[in-house]
Amino acid sequence: MKIAIASGKGGTGKTTLSVNLASFLAEQQEVILADLDVEEPNSGLFIRADLIHEEDTFKMVPDWKEDQCTLCGECQKVCNFNAVIQLGKMIMVFPELCHACYACSELCPTDALPMIPKKMGKLKHLKNNHLHFIESRLDIGEEQAVPLIKKTQKYISEQLNGSYIQIYDSPPGTSCPVIAATKDVDYVILVTEPTPFGLHDLKLA
Ligand code: SF4
Ligand code: SF4
The missing domain is CATH 3.30.70.20 (Alpha-Beta Plaits)
Incomplete structure (x- = not known):
């Protein structure tokens, strides 16, 4: 099962919910927490786990x-x-x-x-008991979040193809990165805050 934690607006508590939900579920079953907010991932600030894999990620560009x-x-x-x-x-x-x-x-x-590979960021895979944590981060100056989000999802489907619950800490907003992060999930949980701005962006989401 895949669950995306999203919001129209940043700063509403997506990461707090993602990390706590994943940590709670991981007390009893295998869980993947993926930070797909690749422009500014911060779930890792709250996760204590061991690094088991790290790789540079590339996109293809014309030369x-x-x-x-x-x-x-x-x-x-x-x-x-x-x-x-x-x-x-x-x-x-x-x-x-x-x-x-x-x-x-x-x-x-x-x-x-001809198309050649160009480095766009880095992917890390950490593990703590039942919790797998996947974090991808764009290099400074890179503008395209969607290719890295897709690479991260591909890594998860190829390397972790068991019956995991997957929690996606999604990017804020309503643009292409959010669509890429949420389009294949079973459920989306929208997080908001009690302000007119929060309600406005919740409706957009
Ligand atoms: S987006 Fe990139 S690959 Fe596509 S036409 Fe433009 S330069 Fe070529
Ligand atoms: S030959 Fe190829 S690279 Fe040169 S202008 Fe035409 S399409 Fe572009």
Whole structure:
């Protein structure tokens, strides 16, 4: 079973609930607590566990090969995120804006934009008795949270494929990272605070 702890607004107590719920359940069964707030993970502040695995995480971005490029401009036209642009006789790639959709690379008629791995963050796996804690953290300057959230979910499904209860401490807000963190879960618990701002963002969520 997968349960996401989310909120429209930050600072409402998602992490407090996530950590306490996971710790309580782990007294009797195997539990995974995953901090998917990869821009600013902080569940780890409250978890005492041993590090059992650590790895760098990568996303794929296009790499321009000048000697193969005919400057046809197709790559710039197809990119919805302005991550690849043509400037005179140069093609410039902005990896921070790239969503790794492969469109420019696939459409390039001369294979001048092969996709290469670029480091985006780090994933840690810690364990304390029945509790597995997975934390992913974006590198400073990285803007794309969704690829790292997906990598973290993939790691969990590949490395921990038993019958665990999974608790996701989700990112705040209502944008793409929240969708990525909550779209495959069985339940979402929304946490709010007793303020007009809190109620407004709860309705958005
Ligand atoms: S699609 Fe390929 S050949 Fe055309 S401008 Fe882009 S990199 Fe160059
Ligand atoms: S892979 Fe997709 S998002 Fe990235 S630069 Fe190419 S078209 Fe743009």
